Amino acid sequence: MRRLEPLLRWLPFMVMMIVxxxxxxxxxTLGYLPLLALGPAFASLCCDVRGALLVGLIAVGLCVVLASYDGVLGHRANNMLLISLGGVTLASALASAVRQQRERELADVRTVAEVAQKVLLRPVPRSAGPLRVAVSYISAAAEARIGGDLYEVVTSPLGVRILVGDVQGKGLEAVETAAAVVGAFREAAYDEPDLTGVITRLQTSLDRVLSxxxxxxxxxxxxxxxxISLMSCGHPPPLAIGVDGGVHFVELPEPAPPLGMTDLVDVQPQVCDVAFAPGDQMxxxxxxxxxxxxxxxxxxxxQDRAFLLKEQSAEQALEDLRTDLVRHVGGPVADDAAMLLIRHR
Structure with missing residues (x-):
């Protein structure tokens, strides 16, 4: 849309010139003069109130000049046309005023969303203990800043702890739930002695907000x-990339239900320990x-695109993967997509 803004800005004048x-x-002939109303009509798409009034004034001026050339100036049909142009101009100015008001409200909402993003999805550290960390987030809504996907990296006395999750649903409720999960993880990751305690704290926190x-x-x-120890609650398995070039999904021994559904299924998440040597990625x-x-x-x-993660810079490697994902879709993604890459230095 931004690429079309220069064209839209000149469109009212171009249309009136063509007419x-x-x-x-x-x-x-009088046949083409009513088309001058297209100028003020298009002005409501991109001009402010003054611009819409200016385009309308030019349209009226052109109508007078052309009507004089056509020999119909002062005729009843031409007078009605001038009145119509005035009405379209006023309507265009009113539409421009409403559009500008909505744009200001949208800008305020975006500002609030950006502040919420800094609180909920604050930038993860590029280095955490022996790890290099990079993050990418693609929102399904073109104008959105945050959604239901979440991530966090915490350096605790017991080691570096990582969270990646996805809230079922969309909208403000999903953002509220994501905030509760991230907040609980930031505290539990620093306090709890093991990952089982972290999961329990997350579930306890969600019991208060999920409905x-x-x-x-x-x-x-x-x-x-x-x-590296892993515990999964209904989440897709991470992708391991070995320093030797081997690529595989880390399949956990027994799948556990998502958080919020642990009471429905009597299966507890199990800890899976895997090797993570210097040079490995996940x-x-x-x-x-x-x-x-x-x-x-x-x-x-x-898995077939894992070769894109061989770039020396973790940030650039993840950006290459993100670009490839967007190219694969060929347009806006249907769902939020978050990726977090860790490298053992």
Whole structure:
């Protein structure tokens, strides 16, 4: 839309110029003069109130000049046309005023969203213990700043702890739930001695805010030296990229239900320990990544695209993967997509 703004700005003048040229070439006739109303009508799309009034004034002036050339100035039909142009101009100015008011309200909402983003999804540290960290977030709504996907990295006395999750649903309720999860994780990751305690704290916090059948999928990780412990609650498995070039999804031994549904299924998340040596990488992501479809309905082949993460800079590697994901979809993504990449230095 921004690319079209220069064209829209000149569109009212271009339309009136074309109408004037056609009328002059066609000779004395009234047939084309009503098309001058297109100028004020298009002005409501991009001009402010003064601009819309200016375009309307130019349209009226052109109508008088062309009507004089056509020999119909002062005729009843021409007088009605001038009155119509005045009415369209006033309507365009009113529409411009309403549009500007809505744009100001939208700007205020965006400002609030940006502040909320800084609180909820604050920038993760580029370095955490022995890790290099990079994050990418793609919102399904073009104008959105935040959504239901969440992530956090906390350096605790027991090691670096990581959270990546996805709230079921959209809108303000999803943002509120995501804020509760991130807030609980920031406290529990620093206090709890093990990941099971962290999961319990998250579930206790969600019990106070979840309603109906809402739930949160999440995966948490803890790095200690050259081992990384993982626990998943209904979340897609992370992608491990070894220093030797091997790529595989880390499948956990027994899947556990998402947070908010643990009372419905008697299955507790199990801790899975895997090697994570210097040079290894691990990509955490939400389902908006692997469920992204191209125009033919094919899912994004994340494992096949792991070679894009070989860039020396973690930020650039994740940006390359993000660009490839957007190219695969060929347009706006259908769901929020968050990715968090860690590298063992």
């Amino acid at each position: 004037a040229v056609i009328d002059l070439l066609a000779g004395p 109906g059948e809402r739930f949160v999928t999440a995966v948490i990780a803890e790095l200690r030296d050259t081992r 990509l955490f992501y939400t389902d908006g990544v692997v469920e992204a479809r191209d125009r033919e309905g094919r899912f994004y082949p994340l």
